[in-house]
Amino acid sequence: MKPAAQLTLGAIAVAIALAAGYFAGTRNAEHSAPASADATPTADGSGGKKILYYRNPMGLPDTSPVPKKDSMGMDYIPVYEGEDAGPDDTGAVTVSPARLQTLGVRTALAEPRTLDEPVRAVGRVAINERRVVDVAPRFEGWIERLHVNASGDPVRRGQALFSVYAPELVSAGSELQIAERLQRDASSDPSAAASAQRLAEATRARVSNWQMKLPEGTKAGNGRLTFTSPANGVVMEKKAVEGMRFMPGEALFRIADLSTVWVLADVYERDLARVKPGQHATVTLDAFPGRRFDATVAYLYPTLDAATRTTPMRLELANPDGLLRPGLFAHADIATGKAAPVLTVPASALIDSGERQVVLVAQDEGRFLPKAVKVGRRGSDHIEILDGIAAGERVVVSANFLIDAESNLRAALASFTAGQDNGAATAPTYSAEGTLDAIDLSADTVSITHGEIPALKWPPMTMDFSLASPEVAKGIAPGSPIRFEFEQRAPGEFAITRIEAATPASTGHKGH
Template sequence: PAAPPPAAAEAHASHDGAKERQILFYQHPDGGTDYSPIPKKDDKGRDYTPVYADPEPESVAAKPAGKGKILYYRNPMGLADTSPVPKKDGMGMDYVPVYDGDDDGSTLKVSIDKVQKLGVRTEAARLTTLARSIRAVGTVQVDERNLHIVTAKFEGYIERLNINQTGQAVKRGQSLMEVYSPDLVLAQQEFLVAATGAKSLETASPEARDAARSLADGALARLRNWDIPTAQIEKLRQGGQITRTLSLASPASGIVLEKRAVQGMRFMPGEMLYQIADLSTVWVVAEVFEQDLAMVALGQTAKVSFNALPGLTFTGKVTFLYPTVTEQTRTAKVRVELPNHDGHLKPALYGAVELASPVADRPVLTIPDSAVLDSGTKQAVLVERGEGRYEPREVKIGVRAGGLIQIQDGLAEGEKVVVSANFLIDAESNLRAALQSFHNH
C-alpha cells in the first residue's frame, strides 16, 4: 500500500474532534531508535507509529495525577540528549518528560536474569582526589655527604692493621692502623728539641726566647697538620718520649666500603687507604622519563620497593632534581632520600620507585575508566535506571589516574554507571542502535 500523503504527518484529528494533534515524527513499530520524518513501512509491511507532540487525551486521562517522579527530559526527536529540567530544542519543541518506570527509545532494557548472567557491575560516581603515579627504576647510592676517605699526609709504612676487612663496621675515633714514618719521627724530635730549648731560654734575651718559641710552634704546627691527635702531642710534650708509630683513626662511624691498606705496605702522601660511609641515610637515584618531569617536585613523597626485600616498602622525599637529561634514554635523575637505620638498603641495590603526583588541588568527580565507552570522538557511559534499565549518556572526560577517570560533564555525584560487561550489554541490547545519534552527532 502507498504511504500516507505528507499532510498526514502534520496533523491528526483526535477522537473527540476538539483539536488537531501535531505529529513530531514516526517510530519503528517495534520501538527503538529507528525514526522517520515521514510515514513509511518497515520490511514486514507494518506502518511506522506516529509520535505526537502532546499525549493522547485518553492516555492522559487514564494516568493518575500522581504518575510518578520525573527522572529527566529527553530530546523530542529521540537524539541522545537529555536535560534535568524542562527545555526546548532548536526548533522550539518541548523536551519530553521521562517518568520513573517509563521506558523510552533512549533507554536500554536487559532482563534481571541476563544482568546476573552477564555479571553486570555498577559503581557510583564519587568525588576523589586524583593522583597520577609516576613509576621509575632507581639504584641505592651512598649519601655523598656521609662518604669519607682515609689518607695520610706523610710517607710511611703500615706496621699493623686493626681494621682489615671490607664491609667491617667502625666507629668514629676507632684505630684503623698503626703506621711508621721516618718523617714523623723526625718531626717529633724537632718538636722536643724546640720545646726543650724554649724552656731553657726563658731567662735569655727576648730575641733568643722568641726564636726558640718560633721553632717550637713550627714543629707543633707540622705535627698538627699531619693530623697527629692532640692527646698524642700532649703525651709527647709531657713525657718527652718519641713514639715510633702513630695510630690513624676513623673520621666517622660507618662501614668500610673499600680497603686498599695492606699490612707492611708503603704509602705515599694523599694515597687512599680506606673508604668509609655512614649508611644510616642513603640515596635512591631514579631515572624519570622526560615527559613525566613536570609532575616531579622537591619534597614530593616517594615509595620504593626492592625485589631483594619482598614485602618491604620504604618511604622518602625527593631532595634533588638533577639538571641534565641523558640523551640515550631521555631520562633525568631524581634523588630520593631514605632512612636506613636497620641497614637493609645496600649500595647498588635495584628498586622500583613510585611518585604520587596530584592532578588537581581539590576532589573531582570520578568513575572507573572501564565504565567509559569511547567511539573515538565522543565518550558515553551506561547510567543505571533500575530494574534492568540503562541510559546511554554522553559525558565529557578529563584526566585518567590510578584506574579512575575524571568526569567534567554529563554525570552527577552518586549516579551509578556500569563498570563491567558494557560490551556484553551492547550485544544483548543493540546498544549500537541506541547510540547511533551519539556516534554520528
C-alpha cells in the same frame, strides 16, 4: 495359466508391494526430518528460550541458523530470544539477567573524591653522598696492623681501623724536642729563644697539617700511630693490607653512613611540571613486597637525557634497619594531587578508544546507556570526569568491554541483515565510457581513461579500478573503447562490475 506361472506372478506382486511400502516409508521419513532439524536451532539451552541464531565466536558479522564451527574449530555461540535487543532509540543496550550473571557485571557509583594523582618513576637505591668519608693519611708510612680487615664490616666513630709506622713522625717529634730544649737554654739570649720558638711552632704546624697532634713537652716516640673511624657506617672499600707502604693522600678506607639513603629515579619530561622538592613520596622495592617506605623529594637535577627524555630526581629516606641496600631496584610514587575533591569513576569503568572516552551507565531492568565523557586527571585507581555524567550515577566497572563489544556486534548484525533484506541498501553504481589502457589480472585491476562523470564530480582522467572478478574483463583487449559500470564499495575503493566493447563513434568519454 499354469500353476508355476501363477506362483511366479504372485511372488513378483509381493515384491512390488514390499518395495512400494519401503519407498513410502522413506518418503515419510524425509518429510518428517525437517521438523526435527528445525527443532534443533530453536532448542532451548537456557530455560526454554528459543534460539534465534548462532553468531561467530570471534565477533565477525557472520551468523548461522544451525550450529556450526568456524575455521579454527570454535563453536558458534547461540543467541536466545530476548537477548538480541540491540541499542534502542536512546542508545541503551539491554542484556538479559542470565547474560549479566555469565559476564560477571559489577557496577560502582560516580562520586567525588580526592585524587592522589601520583607521578610514577623507577630508579635505584644509592648511597647518600653527603655521608661518605675516606681515611687517607697525609704522610708516608707502612701499615703494621689491621683492626678492621674486610669490606662490608660495620664500624663506629672512634673505632680503631689500622696502626702505622711513620718515620716522619719520629723526625717531627725529635725536632720539636730539640726546639723546646733550645728555647729553655737560650732564656738569656732573646734572639736564640725566639728562633727556637719559631722552630717549635713550625714543627707543630707541619704535624697539624698531617691532621696529627704533638702536645707540648712531647717526646720523639717510636713513630707509631693508630687511625680510627671518623664516622659510624659500613666499610665500602678497603685497600689497606698489613705490611703495605702507603703514600700521602692514598685512600686506605672508604666508609659510608647508610642510616639515610637516596633513591635516584627518572622522571619523564611530561611530568616535570608536577614534581617539586619537598613533596612526599612512597617507595616500594621488589626485594620487600608489601612494604612501603616514606621519602621526600630532595632535588630535581637540572639536566635532561635526550635519549630517554627523562630527568633524574633524588629522593631521601631513612634507613634505620639497614634494609635499603645501595643498588636495589625501586619504584617511587610522588603525591602531586590537589586536596579538593572532584567527580571520579573507577579507572576500569572507562572505555577509551583513543578518539573517544565512554562509560556504561547502569539503568533499570538490565539496560546500559553508553555516555561519552570528558576525562581530566588520572589517579592510581580513579579517573576525574569533567563532563558527561553526574554524581550518583552507577557505572559498569567489570565486563564493560564485553557489553560494548556485544552491542557493537548486534548493531553490525542488524545492518548486515538489513542490507540483505533491502535491495536499496546496496552500494551505488555508476556507468561511464572510455578506453581500456591496461589489464593486470595478477592484481585484478585495470587502468582506464574515462570522460567526465558528473555524478561523482570527476573530470576526464586516467585512473585504476579494481575488478569485481577476473571474468569482467574477459575478451576485452587493451586499447579498446569500452562502456563500463562500477560501484563504490568503500571510501576510495571502486570496483568494476561490467565491461563491454563500444564502437569508437559511440564513445565520447561521457559518464553519469
